[in-house]
Amino acid sequence: MYIIYKIIISMPKKQVKKTYCQHNNKEILPDKSTSNNANHNDRENVPIQPKFGPALSFPYQKIWSRCILISGLFLIVWFNSKQGKEIIFAKQHDTFLSRSQHLQCAPDYTNELKIYPGCLPEKCGRIVTDNLISSQETDTLLQIAKNAMNLGGSDGGATIFDLHTGALSKGTKFINVYALKQASSIFNSTDFNIYKIIKTKIHHAVAHHFGVDADKIFLTKPTFFSRMTNTPAKTIHDKYWLPHIDKNTYEHFHYTSLLYLNDFGRDFDGGRFIFIDKNNVNTTIEPRKGRVSIFTSGAENLHLVERVNTGTRYALTVSFTCNINASISDPSY
Incomplete structure (x- = not known):
């Protein structure tokens, strides 16, 4: 054994392997894994014939496929842009001391106000405040509206009650x-005095936020309560959801305010106030009890009220003019 060991050590490695195998009466067999890999590679190199014949192709196939892909992307972008963009300016659950958004005044609005010194706003736009009117004051106005509207009511979705003239749908x-x-049993002087206090607060808020002299703006008609529901419209007055500009509807309007008397998402769904801005953008205010929205009445503030889906929406509209000849006095009963 020692002699064999010395011989094996002195041999080259290949020969050692062969001799060792012979000494142990073993045959060196070819590596099966290598053979299998070779056969596998051969099979991979053999092209697979399609079951149903060669695939269809046409000239400039890649170019056309890319064009179709790009066209599809453009179509998606166009469709999304048509849907418009919505900005929630004031959510129902938010509370704002004051939140404002400035806009460029419409030219016809600016030109008209130049004839009323001290009444032209520093900037046109819109303001929302939740700390101007108390909850108790809002409850008083809501009760006035409900008491009056129980004596009438529109057949359509919008009931109006004008506090100054007594006009009721x-x-x-x-x-x-x-x-x-x-x-005589539902109206009293105390309620009207509370209305005057609220109107005065809004009056001074308009002057403050738009940088105008309070003595240069005057209460104007109509000042009215509104009740909106999902009842189908019967007359044009019921179609409160149509886009409009206040100054086109009421020529003497220069500043518009809305006091919301109940809550979006609690007392009603839908009924949000929507400004329709440039570039297909909607700026939305969700009504909140006691919230006051104030805006310039020109074409810069095209708007609508979203249709009410469920419940009943109550609000009070109070507007102001720069034209003293279009002013009205406070209501009394």
């Missing part, structure tokens, strides 16, 4: 609620 027409016998 009833059916498809208007009646004078102050001429009714029941009026």
